[in-house]
Amino acid sequence: MFKNYNMNQLVLPLDLEIRLQENDIAFAVHHLVESIPDDVFEPFMRTTGCPAYHPRMMMKIILCAYTQSVFSGRKIEGLLQDSLRMMWLAQGNEPSYRTINRFRVHPAVTPILKQAFVTFRCHLVEMGEIKEEAIFIDGTKLEANANRYTFVWRKSVERYSTSLVEKSNLLYEELVAQEILPEIERESPDELTIPELEHIGDVLEERIASINQEIEASSDTQERKRLRSERKQPHLSRKKFAEFVERKRKYAVQKETFDGRNSYSKTDTDATFMRMKEDHMKNGQLKPGYNV
Numbered sequence: 001m002f003k004n005y006n007m008n009q010l011v012l013p014l015d016l017e018i019r020l021q022e023n024d025i026a027f028a029v030h031h032l033v034e035s036i037p038d039d040v041f042e043p044f045m046r047t048t049g050c051p052a053y054h055p056r057m058m059m060k061i062i063l064c065a066y067t068q069s070v071f072s073g074r075k076i077e078g079l080l081q082d083s084l085r086m087m088w089l090a091q092g093n094e095p096s097y098r099t100i101n102r103f104r105v106h107p108a109v110t111p112i113l114k115q116a117f118v119t120f121r122c123h124l125v126e127m128g129e130i131k132e133e134a135i136f137i138d139g140t141k142l143e144a145n146a147n148r149y150t151f152v153w154r155k156s157v158e159r160y161s162t163s164l165v166e167k168s169n170l171l172y173e174e175l176v177a178q179e180i181l182p183e184i185e186r187e188s189p190d191e192l193t194i195p196e197l198e199h200i201g202d203v204l205e206e207r208i209a210s211i212n213q214e215i216e217a218s219s220d221t222q223e224r225k226r227l228r229s230e231r232k233q234p235h236l237s238r239k240k241f242a243e244f245v246e247r248k249r250k251y252a253v254q255k256e257t258f259d260g261r262n263s264y265s266k267t268d269t270d271a272t273f274m275r276m277k278e279d280h281m282k283n284g285q286l287k288p289g290y291n292v
Contacts, residue, residue, distance in 0.1 A: 016088040026085035029064045035119050036112065043108035053095050058103045059112060060089040073097035073104075144271035144288040151273050151286070152254055154262045161251045165191045168244045171237060172200065180207065180234055194252075197245045204238040264288075 020026055033056050044055040064086060065076045077097040079086040095103075103109065124130045172192060175181035181203060187193055192200070211231040218224050257264055263273040263286075271288035 016084050019084050020088065024085055025067050026064055026089055029060050029067065030089060032116060032120055032123070033060045033063065035123075036115050040112055040115050041108075044106070053093055053099065053103075055103070055112070057090055057093060058095065058100070059109075059116070061086055061095075062100065062104065063116070064089055073101040076100050140292050141274060141276055142290045142292060143276055144265065144268050144290060146265040146268035146271050146288040148285075148287050150266035151288070152257075152264055152266060154255075154258050157251055157254050157258075160247075161255075164244060164247055164251070168192050168197065168241070171240060175200075175204075175233075175237060178233070180204075180237070192244075194245055194248055197241055197248065201238055201241040201245065204234045204241065207234045208238065 036056075036059075041055045044052065046052065061076065061080065065071070065079055068079075068083075070076055070079060074097045076086075077095070077100065080090055080094050081087075121130075125132050169190075169192065172181070176183055181200065184196060184199060184203075186196060208231055211227055211234070215224050215227045215231075218227065257269050261272050265271040265273070265288040268288060271290060273286040274289050274291065275284055276287050276289060
């Protein structure tokens with residue numbers, strides 16, 4: 001069973017407004033233009049010649065087309081024949097692209113746009129969407145003269161830093177449990193600081209030096225073998241803690257370099273990786289640049 005579909009049956013025309021959703025952008029454009037005072041449109045008034053399209057209607061279809069990223073006069077003309085919201089705003093009128101373009105360049109359109117901007121901003125302030133002191137400026141993106149493969153990502157640094165904290169804590173607890181390392185006084189039970197890691201490395205170095213002295217002082221082969229085996233764990237742990245210190249310092253510098261950003265370039269730390277407006281390969285590749 002199919003829903004009724006008959007191309008040969010006459011269907012009476014209905015008001016297109018009922019076909020639009022309640023939150024359609026056309027209603028916002030309609031209320032915005034209708035809120036503009038009538039005296040703003042007086043420069044378009046004339047008493048001779050063919051009656052002109054109403055300037056409110058022309059303003060509505062142009063602003064609505066702009067919200068859909070349509071800026072060409074010919075494409076706006078096409079929307080008047082295809083788009084329900086444009087048909088409703090125009091109420092059946094179909095101005096040509098020449099008429100649309102002539103209206104856009106009319107000297108009286110500039111003050112209307114200014115009035116529309118002020119009205120729209122005041123409406124947003126009343127609705128609580130923006131603060132009254134809010135100021136917005138346009139920007140542009142400039143590609144930096146930096147290697148595009150020298151990126152440092154905030155999420156990766158944070159993930160590696162968390163892993164480093166877990167590994168250092170686990171190794172410290174293992175050494176304490178095996179009585180290779182005495183417990184130290186820590187600033188935080190969750191994370192070992194750089195001075196604490198360095199102190200652990202120094203303690204392990206002293207333990208290794210003590211074992212070396214015992215090996216040199218002993219003449220028993222089995223005892224020397226046992227001491228060398230005992231020295232293996234502190235020796236490997238000392239190298240790991242030295243690596244932990246180096247990595248922790250590197251991550252600290254990287255986090256400071258981010259300064260609120262999500263990435264930066266190693267060869268130009270002021271550059272942030274972003275999608276550029278000019279994407280010749282059409283693959284959305286991130287490149288180092290500046291957002292001015």
